[in-house]
Amino acid sequence: MNILLFGPPGAGKGTQSALLVEKNGMKHISTGDLFREAIKNKTPLGIEAKGFIDQGKLVPDSVTINMVKEALKSTGGKPFILDGFPRNVSQAQALKTLLVELNLKLDKALFLEVPKDDLIGRLSGRRVCRDCGAVYHISAKPLKDGKTCDSCGGQDVYQRNDDKAESIATRLQVYEDSTRPLKEYYKGQEILTEIVGTGDESDVYARVKIAMNS
Ligand code: AP5
Numbered sequence: 001m002n003i004l005l006f007g008p009p010g011a012g013k014g015t016q017s018a019l020l021v022e023k024n025g026m027k028h029i030s031t032g033d034l035f036r037e038a039i040k041n042k043t044p045l046g047i048e049a050k051g052f053i054d055q056g057k058l059v060p061d062s063v064t065i066n067m068v069k070e071a072l073k074s075t076g077g078k079p080f081i082l083d084g085f086p087r088n089v090s091q092a093q094a095l096k097t098l099l100v101e102l103n104l105k106l107d108k109a110l111f112l113e114v115p116k117d118d119l120i121g122r123l124s125g126r127r128v129c130r131d132c133g134a135v136y137h138i139s140a141k142p143l144k145d146g147k148t149c150d151s152c153g154g155q156d157v158y159q160r161n162d163d164k165a166e167s168i169a170t171r172l173q174v175y176e177d178s179t180r181p182l183k184e185y186y187k188g189q190e191i192l193t194e195i196v197g198t199g200d201e202s203d204v205y206a207r208v209k210i211a212m213n214s
Contacts, residue, residue, distance in 0.1 A: 122137065
């Protein structure tokens with residue numbers, strides 16, 4: 001089953017995707033992770049994307065759609081999770097065309113809803129391992145020893161530039177203006193399921209699994 005996980009910044013898309021990869025062997029396609037990898041490697045794509053991302057704005061569609069096309073071509077036949085793409089209706093229309101071209105199908109669009117105050121707390125407290133990308137939270141999911149990544153032993157667990165207060169505000173606004181309308185779009189395609197994204201990770205995961213199996 002191929003799914004799209006979408007919702008506001010900090011809703012837990014990356015966290016739930018990691019659980020789906022671990023327990024179901026799915027392929028995770030996260031445009032945010034792909035951009036961060038390109039920035040780390042200082043590729044032309046990364047250099048172009050960095051300014052937009054640090055400010056909390058969307059990277060232009062043309063760049064993003066080409067990147068997703070390459071990722072979809074390299075799933076190796078595994079079921080995939082799209083996380084962070086599409087992020088507006090024009091990207092959703094481009095995705096529809098891409099899927100036809102690649103003979104793939106999107107089975108479900110799962111929308112994670114979390115109240116705004118919780119989102120701000122999750123984003124401002126998030127920490128990420130620079131080496132393996134594991135995601136933590138200073139209170140909900142702290143590092144066991146306070147400084148070393150529990151997954152890979154990496155010593156550089158950092159706060160994303162776009163998790164600072166100013167960027168968070170822009171990202172939440174961009175979400176309201178551009179991404180929330182996708183709910184109506186996927187309702188129209190008859191593949192939308194709304195999921196309550198509060199509670200701990202395992203509660204949310206149980207709801208995701210129910211939605212996938214329904
Ligand atoms: P991206 O990385 O996709 O950012 P996002 O969509 O804003 O989502 P986040 O990664 O912030 O949050 P998440 O929902 O994955 O939450 P997480 O699981 O980490 O994109 C970054 C930027 O790249 C964009 O702003 C844009 O500039 C650009 N970009 C990306 N895609 C693009 C596109 N298609 N077009 C154009 N530009 C694009 O969890 C967050 C925190 O909460 C963590 O600390 C976690 O531990 C904690 N947490 C998770 N679940 C729970 C829970 N149940 N209870 C308590 N805490 C929890």
